[in-house]
Amino acid sequence: MTHIITSLCVRDRGCIDVCPVECMIAGQPINEWPWIYIDPDTCIDCGACVPECPYVAIFPEDEVPSAYTAKGGEYISRADLTGHFEGTNHHGGPIVLDTAKQLEPGEVVDFTPDIQPNYDFFKTGPGYSAKDTDNGM
Numbered sequence: 001m002t003h004i005i006t007s008l009c010v011r012d013r014g015c016i017d018v019c020p021v022e023c024m025i026a027g028q029p030i031n032e033w034p035w036i037y038i039d040p041d042t043c044i045d046c047g048a049c050v051p052e053c054p055y056v057a058i059f060p061e062d063e064v065p066s067a068y069t070a071k072g073g074e075y076i077s078r079a080d081l082t083g084h085f086e087g088t089n090h091h092g093g094p095i096v097l098d099t100a101k102q103l104e105p106g107e108v109v110d111f112t113p114d115i116q117p118n119y120d121f122f123k124t125g126p127g128y129s130a131k132d133t134d135n136g137m
């Protein structure tokens with residue numbers, strides 16, 4: 001199994017540094033790969049990243065919610081969305097996303113479609129080579 005980062009990820013980057021096997025990679029280009037991605041072949045399911053995420057975006061693969069009920073106000077980010085999100089990441093740097101959407105209270109979201117992109121990023125996407133163009137955002 002592996003852990004999965006869902007579209008609740010807004011690139012806070014709090015998780016990346018704690019991974020003991022360095023398998024969390026910031027997606028590039030951001031509009032195409034807006035999250036941080038976990039290499040499923042390398043993740044050891046230690047769970048260390050989960051409590052580091054202030055947006056509660058990381059789940060064991062078999063616990064990814066299929067019917068998440070939004071508190072309201074939280075953002076999701078997916079490549080096919082066009083809303084704007086700005087914030088400050090774990091290191092004090094800027095976060096700017098143009099693939100975001102703010103959820104309404106009670107809105108129900110299925111996060112299971114977010115599982116496959118975590119695999120695709122390393123199979124058909126940039127994978128570890130995204131580190132070469134990582135600008136810290």
Ligand code: SF4
Nearest residue numbers: 009010012013015053
């Ligand atoms: S800490 Fe959470 S929001 Fe931040 S990059 Fe990691 S998964 Fe994404």
Ligand code: SF4
Nearest residue numbers: 019043044046047049
């Ligand atoms: S569960 Fe552990 S090994 Fe897997 S991505 Fe998180 S910190 Fe890394």
